[in-house]
Amino acid sequence: MSISGTHLTASVIIATRNRTDLLAKAAESVAEQDLSDFEVLIVDDGSSSETLEHHRQLVVRLGTRFRLLEPAAPGCRGSGPSGARNRGARAATGEFLAFLDDDDFWCDRSYLRNACEALRSHSADYLFGDVVADRDGAVIRPNWAPPPGETLKGSHETGTPGIRQLTPRYSQYLARARVIHPGHSVVRRTLFEAVGGFFEGLWSNSEDRDLMIRVLDSAAGVLYYQNPILNYRLPTVGSITCSEQTYLHSLQRNLSGQHCRLRCTNEEYRASARASEAWALRQLADLQARNGSIADSMFFALQSVAAYPSLGGLFFLAKHSLNCVAAAMHRQKP
Structure with a gap:
């Protein structure tokens, strides 16, 4: 049940494990959203005792709309990003779900409000926006997901400024692109549940694309939010993410x-x-x-x-x- 005892407009889910400083910036970017009724569920997937205590303090500092879902025990083996996000979704009460990685942050404070209003107004199930990609604080691509020119060709105006409706054919193209990410998306909760949520047998970002393809396959309508909404951190060149894995x-x-x-x-x-x-x-x-x-x-x-x-x-x-x-x-x- 939500804080107010009724269903909220949106639930934002942040899965995390032992990344206190990065999590704080991600959570603060959500706290700045100007939507009036939403909740934030921070799902700790097995952080250390010290880190978990920092997370408790963060939730208290950010206010009553924030909730911390704690692990079974500090330092326990987690369920991975997919399992943690699904846990958050099961606890959510919002009509719409949004996800944010703990090392990214939102850069448009009106994103959540505009997204939810557009999804309701146009009876759509899924909305995504543009992404700013940076590496070590330097912007690598100001418009990363997907190329704005291509998206404009594959969509039409809705009557809502800054919101476009995708054609079915372009939605199919998106399913082949490698730039779809939950952090710049809002999905109707009933659709998320209908497609089965995140596949918990996947990790290494494959779970993100897997969900998005299944969402696009079943969505009644797909909207494009033209403003950059997510600052996405690219892995450092030479890191484990870039090479060994x-x-x-x-x-x-x-x-x-x-x-x-x-x-x-x-x-x-x-x-x-x-x-x-x-x-x-x-x-x-x-x-x-x-x-x-x-x-x-x-x-x-x-x-x-x-x-x-x-x-x-x-x-x-x-x-x-x-x-x-x-x-x-x-x-x-x-």
Whole structure:
């Protein structure tokens, strides 16, 4: 039940674990929103005792609209981003759900109010906005998700300033893009529940895209908010996220494609899922080739074409096969 005893307009869910300083900035950006009736659920997914105490103090400081969902025990094994977000969604009372990562922050204080009003006015289920991407505090891309020019071509005016309605065809294009993120999205809670929430078998950002494809597949209407609403922190070059986990990320992306292919009802979105699966398999093929595992590399390359047959896929397979043959011959030289 909400603070007022009635359903609120929106619930904002922030999953976190041991990132106090970053969380504070994220939560403060939500506290500045000018919507009158919303709640914020901070889901602690197993922070240390010291960090958990900081989170308790943060919630008290930010006011009664903030709630902290504590872990079973400090430092316990968490359920991961998907599980933590789903836990927050189950506790939420808002008509609409918004999610924010603890290392990002919102940069438009009217975003939540404008988004919820637009979704109600136009009987839509899902809204997303533009993103500012930065790395180490320096803006890398001021309009990151997705390219504004493309979005304008794939949408039409709604009569509400700054809000556009996407065409079904452009929604299908979005499902193939790699820039969809819950942090710049608002979804009707009934739709989130209907599609099953986040798939808890995924992580490494694959869970974000997996949910968005299933939401786009089932949404009655999709709106585009033209202003940048999210400041998204890109990982530092050379970090674990950028290098050591590339292989695992590709495996997760492949699993996400399979999951969406089975869950989506429209053929267009099933095709998008297959394309995502093929993309991940190509990444795995390239990684195995660089590691010298020629047989495994060819296996993934063939699987990519089987997942999503296309001229581009066939070209990749031909080029990849030649490279693998050349590498094998080079190894055989005395």
